[in-house]
Amino acid sequence: MHEPVLLQRQATPARDLGTYLASGGLAGLKKAREIGAEETVRIVTESGLVGRGGAGFPTGRKWESVRMAQDPERYFVLNADESEPGTFKDRVMIDVDPYMVLEGVLIACYAISATRAYIYIRGEYRREAQILQCCAEELAAAGYLEGLGPEGSALSIEIRRGGGAYICGEETALFRSIEGYRGEPMSKPPFPTVAGLFRKPTAINNVETIANVPDIVTRGPAWLRTLGTPRSPGIKLFSVSGHVERPGVYELPFGVPLRELLDLAGAHDLQAILLGGAAGTFVFPRDFDMPLSYEAAQEHHATLGSGALIAFDHETNLWRVAERLGSFFAHESCGQCVPCRVGTRRQHEMLETLAEGRGGSDERDLLVRLSQVMTDASICGLGQTASTAVRSLIEAEAEGLLAV
Amino acid sequence: MADTFGILIDGREAIAHEGETILDVLRRAQVETPTLCTHEHLTPAKACRACVVDLKGSRALVASCERKAEPGMEVRTDSERVQNARRGVFELLLSQNDVSTAPSLAAQAESLGADPDRYSGRRYEKGFFDDNQLYVRDYDKCILCYRCVEACGPDVQNTFALTVAGRGFNAGIAAGFGETLPDSACVFCGNCVAVCPTGALMDRREHSLRSEGRWDESRYDVVQTTCSYCGVGCQLELHVDRASNEIVKVTSPMDHSITQGFLCVKGRYGYSFVEAGAE
Structure with missing residues (x-):
């Protein structure tokens, strides 16, 4: 302990x-x-x-x-x-x-x-x-x-x-x-x-x-x-929310398996978690044994970010979640640079379509294309990461990991 | 020379001088680089991202208009990543703006192969403002390049009438706290109009002639003269309709040693006395 x-x-x-x-x-x-x-x-x-x-x-x-x-x-x-x-x-x-x-x-x-x-x-x-x-x-x-x-x-x-x-x-x-x-x-x-x-x-x-x-x-x-791992020394605070029995802030040494944190928070039978906040990535049960360290997250194409973990059960429509994330970024973009100002708006519009169950591979392809522009050309981290979660969702969907 | 060094552009050596931006070097090396917000006399706003380049060692692409050249830099402009980002910027702008009076934007978009129909969605509708006698503001055409804000502010005029208000897609140029121009600090120098790259800001006469379908640059002669209002000696370019002998617009050359293209309200707009005297 x-x-x-x-x-x-x-x-x-x-x-x-x-x-x-x-x-x-x-x-x-x-x-x-x-x-x-x-x-x-x-x-x-x-x-x-x-x-x-x-x-x-x-x-x-x-x-x-x-x-x-x-x-x-x-x-x-x-x-x-x-x-x-x-x-x-x-x-x-x-x-x-x-x-x-x-x-x-x-x-x-x-x-x-x-x-x-x-x-x-x-x-x-x-x-x-x-x-x-x-x-x-x-x-x-x-x-x-x-x-x-x-x-x-x-x-x-x-x-x-x-x-x-x-x-x-x-x-x-x-x-x-x-x-x-x-x-x-x-x-x-x-x-x-x-x-x-x-x-x-x-x-x-x-x-x-x-x-x-x-x-x-x-x-x-x-x-x-x-404490922690050789490449991630020390401890980390994790903010856990969503479909868990005991949401709250948990302190753990780096390297503890994600599953242990989920158990502490009382998570059962999740569809996925969003790790690292709005600028993070969706992580699915097949990766729940991943150690919570910077290096392990990177290997799993995820990010610990600020240590936010939002849990989603099987009833959740993750495209609806992505639409809310899209709305968040469109609302919070400062408006300075074109890729973020217009890109977050266009991203949100396409996510609205997908969340409503309309749209198809065209929207998904365009979202990936747009993501590349925003990631490469935006001034700051907001625009550069505003599409990270969406991209992880598109990849997961292609692998058949979504429940709804 | 100590203040001269080499950088690599697309694998080729190029000479850079201390203090130059990557864009300066690209231009001298005749590497075609799209630009929208940058302007020779204004602080780089690095807002449009049209001029981004791939700088070795940098995770994201960097705005060449702002980033100073440093010895040993390796820059790529010909990669698919750079081309895709630049094209994306233009495609996003084309999806929101009316570019009918922005020929440079349209031409650059075309040469990058930007697809104007790539993205659909809500257009940028910030409205048309006609609240003074000297110029109009059609913000549906605004690409938020920040040039007008900088020209109105510390770069040229130090009037600070214009600013950016709102966030994200709803960000837009505002005078004061959303006031009309006459109620704001605006002194009507028109220097914002002089630097606007899209025709969002336009002199009233040009706007009237355009809306009547009578604006035709091939009919205008440019007459050089010196402003007669005071002793500063600003050079004026009078754009004169050859047929009617009417002045349709007044500008100043961007490379003029005194004005650098910028004028005051009298020089830019106080020209009707010329026509009065002709009668």
């Missing part, structure tokens, strides 16, 4: 600083300040921690390039704009252990000598924004932000609530949103570590990623690798 790390305080949530300190909180920050920024970054790098928001970029490498940047003005941004359909782990993480999230933020800010920290939180997460605000104020009042800001001043943490757009979870669009502009993605390169928020070197991390940091710093560089 896996001993929870990220959800270690789920049974008795630390809702005030005293409780957090009593259960070992802020030990990571204390240690980081003792060993120094360079050593802290080294530990995070060697730990093997990669971003849990979906892209999987090594966290330590991000921090190192911001730490080494020439410009003294640099930022840390916590991406709490959790908007991927079926993903709700960050909300639970903030709710269960807000101080651990903030401790991770403070360690990151210390490690990169951040000028200021921004927390960009999904607009609908009003309660979680208030929790973080209260906790940040409490940490400031207790003096824990002292000396973390520029030239030994107190670090300032600014909480920004998102305006309700999925695209603002894309890091460059998120920066534009904080800056007061329309949330539209920018091209990479330049990457955020070179020119991010306000065109300054910026480290941006997902909530779950940053929640790993206090324990990594406390327990040392080798600890995370004692």
Whole structure:
């Protein structure tokens, strides 16, 4: 049985600083300040921690390039704009252990000598924004932000609530949103570590990623690798919803078979799951023994993404599900580039036809053709992945895996 | 020279200069590259994706109008993947827009072999706006290239009357917060009209003549002159109907050292006194 790390305080949530300190909180920050920024970054790098928001970029490498940047003005941004359909782990993480999230933020800010920290939180997460605000104020009042800001001043943490757009979870669009502009993605390169928020070197991390940091710093560089698989060290939060008896957030080490997670959540006799959110892929029972690791997912032409898992029983018309996904992407496309702006619209129109049981191989062929254009030519990840699930469904249908 | 280096385009060596975009190099190397949103005097919007190329080491295709050339880059433009993406962009646009006044778009679509009937579905219907005396806006023809927004904003005019509003397929160009142009910050310089690639923005006189079926560029002479309103010295091109001796449009050459193609409201639209004096 896996001993929870990220959800270690789920049974008795630390809702005030005293409780957090009593259960070992802020030990990571204390240690980081003792060993120094360079050593802290080294530990995070060697730990093997990669971003849990979906892209999987090594966290330590991000921090190192911001730490080494020439410009003294640099930022840390916590991406709490959790908007991927079926993903709700960050909300639970903030709710269960807000101080651990903030401790991770403070360690990151210390490690990169951040000028200021921004927390960009999904607009609908009003309660979680208030929790973080209260906790940040409490940490400031207790003096824990002292000396973390520029030239030994107190670090300032600014909480920004998102305006309700999925695209603002894309890091460059998120920066534009904080800056007061329309949330539209920018091209990479330049990457955020070179020119991010306000065109300054910026480290941006997902909530779950940053929640790993206090324990990594406390327990040392080798600890995370004692969990998970060699190529996917550590633990992952999975948001499980849909046709299961016990929906919720589950913490598991990487490498556990998908079937075990389904059993934990009480899934019986499923037709399929959607793994990785709207930008993920449909996975069918023949692949349910797949280990939940980045490398195994890749071998199965799937993606863990943000760890969202939506379960569907045999009554579900998966084309209807795909139509809802299509609607989602058409609604959330920012409209900047042609392949995504027009492509998501055309994709949704064709999916409407297929969901109604009309249409045939022409629509399917055209969807695949359109998918290639969107994947290749869109500016950002939204357009590039807006057809991933649809493509996986078309392939599964050709193999006769659909029930309805 | 330190600021000159080589990059590979479709396997052939091409010379690039520091600061140039991949598109700059492609053009000098005479590699035909479709473009819609990019404009010589505006920040690349990288929005249309017509100019995408396959850059070795990059997962998705990259917009050549924006990406700076770097030593050792290997670029492919002749692959099926690139051609398919470019064709797709034009097919998607043809499925939503009226391109009757966008000859360049139509010609590029044809040369890529784009099938105008590939995609069907809802057309882009953002409406026709006729709310001022100087130019009209037919947003059914808009491809959201962002040129007008950039010309109105920091690239040229710094007026910031135009912006993109709405999301996805419903995104469109708006003046202020959905105001009419006269109620917005618009100063009617017409520089947005000058850079519009599809005729979505059109001077009133041209629009009137077109709707009467009387617009015929073969009948117009272009007369070079200098604007007489102030001392800046903007060069004007008066498009004059040979038969009636009427001015039908005023533009400025994009390569002129002073204007770079951009004018103010007086230079572009204040020409009726010329005709008054002729009587």
